[in-house]
Amino acid sequence: MSTTPSSPSPVTPSTAPRTVLITGTSSGIGLAAAVAAARAGWRTVATLRDTSRADALRQAAAEAGVELDIRQLDVTDEASVTAAVDGVLADYGRLDAVVNNAGAGHLGTLENDTMEDIRKVMEVNFFGVLTVSKAALPHLRATGGRLITVTSVGGVVGQPFNEVYCAAKFAVEGYMESLAPVARTLGVSVSVVEPGAVATEFVNNLGVDLGAAIDAGPYTAALHSYIDRTTKQFLDGSAQTPAGAAEAVMEALHSDRPAFRIQTTDWARSFVGTKLTDVDGSAVQDLTTAWVA
Known part of the structure; x- marks a missing residue:
């Protein structure tokens, strides 16, 4: 049976810095966004599933001359999420x-x-995104805060051999697009950030040796065509840096009226635009079919 969520007391304005919690900060966009937020004056709670992997995060913070509050948070573990959010509120009294x-x-x-x-x-x-967002929303309501989710251009355009990844990102975008006007009635801004190719992330996050001969059965030829095309995009120097992508996160944090959907590059805007004007789906199918031909 559903119950009406309780409303926390509004946070009293103060000179204390605003507090942001960021998940997945061991590398890539999360690490860059944590450092950028701290540099911009946010009290930054940088979380990661395994805190033993925080060395790069600590080094980046030291090099930037900023302080981070590094904490454990596993988005797939509701108890871990609750403990992290409750800990932020206990220590800082607010979540912005x-x-x-x-x-x-x-x-x-x-x-x-x-x-x-x-x-x-x-x-x-x-x-995992919903678990964190649900735990945070009562506190974001209290501060008129912002809920920002890093998705992907793969949250708009379905891509070969990324079926389940794109399905998850489509689901996040659909959920947040639906939630945004509801949250806005209570003062919470909801945005999604859509990176394209970001240097290092694609290869590092797949758990696949792209240089090895991969046997995908009847799909082997198509998979190798996709890998050849995609590794060039990610590894030839044309991919965006994590710091560049993190600038879009900062836009969502600081803009007076942030857009719901924010792409991180002109290429990402063009790529997403292909889908958003593709009423019958033929433009996307023609494009992505060429990747596996």
């Missing part, structure tokens, strides 16, 4: 923004993936 960045890549196709593979990707990339 959340950046859902934690995620996991996956390379595969339906016939070859196990249902366990599919559920794991959905658990991190979709249900």
Whole structure:
């Protein structure tokens, strides 16, 4: 049975810095966003599933001359999420923004993936986002805060061999697009940030040796065509840096009226635009079919 959520007391204005909680900060966009937020004056709670992997985060903070509050948070563990959010409120008394960045890549196709593979990707990339957002929303209501989720251009355009990853990102975008006007009635801004190719992340997050001969059964030829095309985009120097992508997160944090959907590059805007004007789906199918031909 549903119950009406209680309303926390509004936070009394003060000179204390605003507090942001960011998930998935061990590397990539999350790490860059944590450092950028701290540099911009936010009290930054940088979370990651395994705090033993925080060395790069600490080094980046030291090099930037900023302080981070590094804490454990596993988005797939509701108790871990609750403990992290409650800890922030206990220590700082407020939560002004959340950046859902934690995620996991996956390379595969339906016939070859196990249902366990599919559920794991959905658990991190979709249900994990909702778990964090649900825990944070009462406190964001109290501060008129911001809920920001890093999705992907893959949250708009379905891409070969990224079926479950795109499905999870589509789901996040649909959920947040639906939630945004509801949250706005209570003063909470909801945005999604859509990166394109970001240097290092694609290869590092897949758990696949792209240089090895991969046997995908009847899909092997198509997979190798996709890998050849995609590794060039990610590894030839044309991919965006994590710091560049994090600038879009800062836009969502600081803009007076942030857009719901924020792409991180002109290429990402063009790519997403292909889908958003593709009424019958033919433009996207023609584009992505060429990747596996």
